[in-house]
Amino acid sequence: xxxxxxxxxxxxxxxxxxxxxxxxxxxxxxxxxxxxxxxxxxxxxxxxxxxxxxxxxxxxxxxxxxxxxxxxxxxxxxxxxxxxxxxxxxxxxxxxxxxxxxxxxxxxxxxxxxxxxxxxxxxxxxxxxxxxxxxxxxxxxxxxxxxxxxxxxxxxxxxxxxxxxxxxxxxxxxxxxxxxxxxxxxxxxxxxxxxxxxxxxxxxxxxxxxxxxxxxxxxxxxxxxxxxxxxxxxxxxxxxxxxxxxxxxxxx
Amino acid sequence: xxxxxxxxxxxxxxxxxxxxxxxxxxxxxxxxxxxxxxxxxxxxxxxxxxxxxxxxxxxxxxxxxxxxxxxxxxxxxxxxxxxxxxxxxxxxxxxxxxxxxxxxxxxxxxxxxxxxxxxxxxxxxxxxxxxxxxxxxxxxxxxxxxxxxxxxxxxxxxxxxxxxxxxxxxxxxxxxxxxxxxxxxxxxxxxxxxxxxxxxxxxxxxxxxxxxxxxxxxxxxxxxxxxxxxxxxxxxxxxxxxxxxxxxxxxxxxxxxxxxxxxxxxxxxxxxxxxxxxxxxxxxxx
Numbered sequence: 001x002x003x004x005x006x007x008x009x010x011x012x013x014x015x016x017x018x019x020x021x022x023x024x025x026x027x028x029x030x031x032x033x034x035x036x037x038x039x040x041x042x043x044x045x046x047x048x049x050x051x052x053x054x055x056x057x058x059x060x061x062x063x064x065x066x067x068x069x070x071x072x073x074x075x076x077x078x079x080x081x082x083x084x085x086x087x088x089x090x091x092x093x094x095x096x097x098x099x100x101x102x103x104x105x106x107x108x109x110x111x112x113x114x115x116x117x118x119x120x121x122x123x124x125x126x127x128x129x130x131x132x133x134x135x136x137x138x139x140x141x142x143x144x145x146x147x148x149x150x151x152x153x154x155x156x157x158x159x160x161x162x163x164x165x166x167x168x169x170x171x172x173x174x175x176x177x178x179x180x181x182x183x184x185x186x187x188x189x190x191x192x193x194x195x196x197x198x199x200x201x202x203x204x205x206x207x208x209x210x211x212x213x214x215x216x217x218x219x220x221x222x223x224x225x226x227x228x229x230x231x232x233x234x235x236x237x238x239x240x241x242x243x244x245x246x247x248x249x250x251x252x
Numbered sequence: 253x254x255x256x257x258x259x260x261x262x263x264x265x266x267x268x269x270x271x272x273x274x275x276x277x278x279x280x281x282x283x284x285x286x287x288x289x290x291x292x293x294x295x296x297x298x299x300x301x302x303x304x305x306x307x308x309x310x311x312x313x314x315x316x317x318x319x320x321x322x323x324x325x326x327x328x329x330x331x332x333x334x335x336x337x338x339x340x341x342x343x344x345x346x347x348x349x350x351x352x353x354x355x356x357x358x359x360x361x362x363x364x365x366x367x368x369x370x371x372x373x374x375x376x377x378x379x380x381x382x383x384x385x386x387x388x389x390x391x392x393x394x395x396x397x398x399x400x401x402x403x404x405x406x407x408x409x410x411x412x413x414x415x416x417x418x419x420x421x422x423x424x425x426x427x428x429x430x431x432x433x434x435x436x437x438x439x440x441x442x443x444x445x446x447x448x449x450x451x452x453x454x455x456x457x458x459x460x461x462x463x464x465x466x467x468x469x470x471x472x473x474x475x476x477x478x479x480x481x482x483x484x485x486x487x488x489x490x491x492x493x494x495x496x497x498x499x500x501x502x503x504x505x506x507x508x509x510x511x512x513x514x515x516x517x518x519x520x521x522x523x524x525x526x527x528x529x530x531x532x533x534x535x536x537x538x
Contacts, residue, residue, distance in 0.1 A: 148350040155311040155344040156367045156415050166363070170354045247395055248353045 037217035042224065045217040052206075057225055059202040063119060063191040064233065067126025071183055074127070075134030076176070082135075083142040083168065096135055104128050105193065112197045122194030122202070129190035130183035137182070141175020142168050177241035184233035188226055203229075261289035261324070263419050263451035264310065268319035271302075271309060278476040279305055283319070285470060285480050287419070290449040294462035295480070297472035298512060303455045304347070307421045310453075311344045323419055343412035343420040343450075347427065349404045351396040357407050358383075358392045364415035379414070385447075386410045387440060402433040409441070413450070422454045426461070435493065438465060442490065459508050463501055464491055471511045481511045 019039055025031070026038045033041065046053060082093045108125045115121035145168050153167055195204030207222035264287040272278035279302035287293055297303050308314045310321055323341050343364070351360050358379045365375035383389050386406050396404060405425055412420055426434045442465060445452060456462050462469055463485060470480040487500060495501060 146350065148346055148348055149352060151308075151313055152344060152346060152350050153363070153367060154313060155342065156364045158367045162367055166366075167352075170352065173354075245354075247356070248397070 032216075034214040034216040037220055041217040042220045045215075046221040046225075049218070049221070053203075053221065053225060056201055056203045056206045056222075057229065060188070060191050060195065060204060060226070061229060063122040063194065063202065064126055064187040064229070066119070067123045067190060068130055068183060068187045068233075070123065070127050071130040071134050071187070072180065075131050075179065075183075076138055078131075078135040079138035079142060079172070079176075082139045083172075084164075093139060096132065100132060108193055108197055111194070117198045117200075121197070122191050122199065125194035125197070126187045126190035129193075130187045133182035133186065134176070134179040137179030138172055138176045141172030141178075144175070145171030173245060177237065177245065181234055181237045181241070184237040185230045188230040188233060192226060262322075263287045263289045263291070263324055264453070265322040265324070266310075266319070267322075269309070269316050269321065270318040271305065271314070271316055272476070273305075281476040281478045283477055283479070287451050287453060289324070289418075290451055291467045292445060292452045292454065292465055293468045293470055294454045294456055294466040295470045295472070296456065296459065296462050296508065296512065297477070299457070301472050301475050301477055303472075304423055307344065307423050307453075307455065310419075311342050311421060323417070341417040341419070343415040343417050345408055345412040345420065345422045345425050347423045347425070349396075349408040351404055351407060353396050356393050356395055357388055357399070360396065360407050361410045361414060363411055368416055379410070382410065382414075385444070400433075401429050402437055405429065405437060406440075409444075413444075413448070418450050420450050420452045422452060424455050424457065427457065434461075439492075441465070446489070459505055459512075460493075460496055463504055463508070464493065464496060469508060471508060473511055483508055483511070 022036075023039045026036055037045075078092065078096065082088045082096075104125075107128060111124040111128065112121045115124050149167050149171075150163060153163055158166070191202065192204030192207075195202040196208050199205045203222045203226050207219050207226070210218035210222060266283060266285050269280050269283040270278065271280045295303055295306070305314065309316055310323075352363070355363075358376050361382075362372070362375040362379045365378060366372055370378075380392060383392060386409070388403065388406055388410070391399070391403065396407075399407070409422075409425065412422075426437050429437060438461060454462070454465060466485055468485065469483040471483065472480055483504060485504060487495065496505075
């Protein structure tokens with residue numbers, strides 16, 4: 001634990017330095033507060049609106065987490081499907097890859113059309129964003145499983161079930177967690193976008209409304225909190241990964 | 253050769269084996285050979301002659317195009333047809349150790365038992381009891397990345413021993429080890445083999461290694477392989493590397509090298525022929 005704190009020290013120092021630069025530059029260069037507010041003003045605004053921000057933070061976090069859970073289930077199922085059927089490998093997998101050329105942002109209003117202004121349209125946008133990294137990384141995990149182990153198991157008389165449970169599944173876990181870390185971070189962005197398109201609460205809506213009123217310090221406090229949320233989601237996914245894969249890597 | 257071994261207890265019998273990856277270049281053509289119950293045989297061949305393919309055929313990972321591969325069980329000596337053979341009767345030790353990085357030593361070694369349907373706890377108990385014999389005492393909970401190359405091979409070997417069959421196929425198991433570890437692993441392998449007396453078919457590139465370990469060498473020299481030249485090694489056991497210096501071993505080694513060199517001559521002759529064709533072609537052009 002001490003070791004990890006020590007390794008985090010340089011980046012914390014850098015953050016402090018950047019914060020000091022921000023504060024100094026905005027004061028010295030007299031940048032208008034609606035362009036870049038003073039960092040201290042951002043924190044003051046955060047504190048003044050703390051109860052409101054906590055509520056909005058909770059709303060956005062909930063949307064991200066629900067969407068992420070759906071993506072975990074759907075992405076894993078898609079990966080298993082791709083892995084278990086050579087037809088799906090030839091059809092679904094390239095389709096999922098190609099689907100990334102469709103701008104997700106452009107699809108998002110459709111979600112609002114389908115699911116309305118309640119939480120489910122935001123969840124749907126989150127799924128649009130986070131499904132891909134989970135499905136593809138998990139599928140790649142399955143695909144890159146060590147063939148040597150599979151062959152060895154076949155000489156031992158292993159059937160499909162044994163091969164999947166004892167070989168493919170454990171082999172795909174690192175890929176799954178790579179996908180989860182990407183999806184966790186990106187899901188906050190999805191929820192924010194969902195709120196911009198139509199919503200009454202959440203940090204995305206809060207920043208948009210504040211920006212309409214040129215309240216720079218409120219916009220920045222929302223952005224900072226969204227970043228914190230993204231970082232927390234990422235750290236949580238990393239922690240899960242470290243726990244599950246601890247034995248095989250041995251370094252964490 | 254088949255006649256010679258007739259009446260003995262066989263462990264493996266290969267008859268008329270044909271296999272090829274491409275139509276133009278068959279690997280095996282009407283190959284016959286046998287392994288006796290409990291013998292240590294080494295397969296020596298230049299690379300590219302399909303040693304590993306032969307193992308994959310015997311292990312049931314590939315189906316022969318023609319011919320039969322019969323494996324006889326020690327207990328019930330009933331032959332099993334090559335084409336419909338139920339897998340799980342040979343212990344296959346691949347060239348790479350292929351340990352599962354997510355399993356510790358015991359769980360890795362217990363893989364074969366688990367697949368054959370023995371409950372996990374029981375399988376673990378069996379493996380744990382055998383760890384000292386395999387030089388893995390106290391390593392039960394270690395993960396593969398915490399093991400040395402030699403120890404990984406011990407786990408891999410133990411796993412193939414426990415896969416059920418009386419026939420073990422070892423595919424260059426020590427080729428990736430440093431010279432010192434290799435020697436100690438060879439001695440260790442002989443100890444285990446003398447105790448359990450399983451039939452071993454051992455692939456190697458190393459003539460010394462083959463001479464030290466085997467009762468019999470099977471030497472393939474030219475593609476497609478249709479016969480395996482046999483060299484019996486009747487020197488008393490236990491043998492050490494020192495014995496390899498004595499006259500009888502040196503004579504055997506020369507014999508084996510000649511068998512292997514046979515192919516070199518053929519290739520030389522072939523390239524010579526190609527060159528001649530080349531000059532003829534050149535002459536034609538002018």
